[in-house]
Amino acid sequence: MTGIFDRTGSVRALAVLRMTLGVLTVVHLAPFLRDARAGIHYDDRFWEPYWSGLPKVPGSLWALLLGVGAASAVLMACGVLTRLTTSVTFVVVAGNLLVSQTHFRHNRTFLTILLFGLVLVPTGRVLSVDAWWRRVRGRPALSDEVLLWPLYLLRTQVSLVYLASGISKLVDPDWLGGIVLWDRVVRYRHHLDPTPLPPWGVDVLTWRPLYLVVAPAAIATELFVGLGLWSSRTRLAALWVAVVFHLSIEVSASVEVFSLGAIAALAIWVTPSSRDRVLRLRAGSPAAVLVRALDWFGRFRIEEVRAGAGDRTPVVVDRDGSVLAGRDALGLVLTRLPLTFAFAVPVVAVGALGRRDATGGSPTSDTAAARTP
């Protein structure tokens, strides 16, 4: 365990997470702010403290703090006084969660945990007004290398969330047997009826035996994500499954900002090193502009080269020095850019499997595309 407390790495992916969570925090606080602006405070209606001995936060102070929290979240997203604004945002979101039992939601707790993790890391060193202002004043840029133990803490917590959820369902016979999931779908059938689904499709979705398979599959999904994210061999697959899993939750349940927050939180599983892969592109190629715009996690150092006749581009020189060219390189790039990740992973995986079959199971250069993100 000593290793993780000494290890350093790039904070860039967490800076992207910070920017996303800033926006999501504003969205999360918006309904509370609407009430507060209408003069409705949390204690005007039924509320329940977690512990009766806690001092009661006056409603007017609560309303004021919500405004401070929302403003702080905007500044946090922009990276203004990043450490301070991240801390204030965390305190307000946590305070609003803890002010009343009626404010408790798993998704709000998840957001609070993520913000707590960001408080522990100087994410303002990159992708921030703080960093820009430092450059403007002629000061040397701070290194994006930071101690990584808060990242590992976040990874542990996020993993525990998936595992706690999956295990609680696994040990519940009603869940494992499909009753819970099936009954929820039947109960909300009226939401299915107006969709473009044909009547037989709705009948299939509300067919009890289907959930003898679907429920264990849902549990296995959560457990796979919770465990699979830890191994570099399974991480890419676990990330992709997690994206699909969260999108399916978003479609089927009301979970506030959880789905987007959980997808954004997948950034913590990005290898914490930046610009350690070289992407060679033909000089003047619009792909260079595109990759620079989409490479939020700083996966690639782009070199624009004058290609000779017969040269294949793009070319990627991976972390271990291996060289990928053409389709393999393109696959690796697309599976490492956040916006193309979800579409590229299955395509690359199917392509790699197809080529593996064609070569009788011997490794192909495409297999490199399944390495760590």
Added chain:
Amino acid sequence: MARGCFVAVVAVQVGFALNGYREPHKFFAFQPFNESSTWSAEIVRVTWDGERVAIDESWGGGAYEWNTLVDVAALRDPGQLRHAYMGVGATVDFLDDALDWVATHTPADHETRYLEANVTFYENTRGPEHTVLRSVDREPA
């Protein structure tokens, strides 16, 4: 410091996860969508002269309505069979607390002695089961 923080946070998280197996609200235990139970409740105000008045209508001279006083989605419209999306245990526990809160936060109501809820629930389609909840007694006007 870092080690202490790491261990403490993980221990607390695991503690909450385990606590969720005994505590109905499953606070911070990350056990979402854990049930598909349903519930309904017939809630009445029992007046000082023993009359039982349904809370379907406003009371206290029109000052009070259940859905306004108890603005928690899980507890709204209790007369209809509702999905207990947070689990039936948590819903009943909140309803019990809500009865007390309403009883003690309705100063313009001079009639009511206490509130009572006859709760019917189905836990993951099994049931029905019944329970009766009663608020604290209010001070006489």
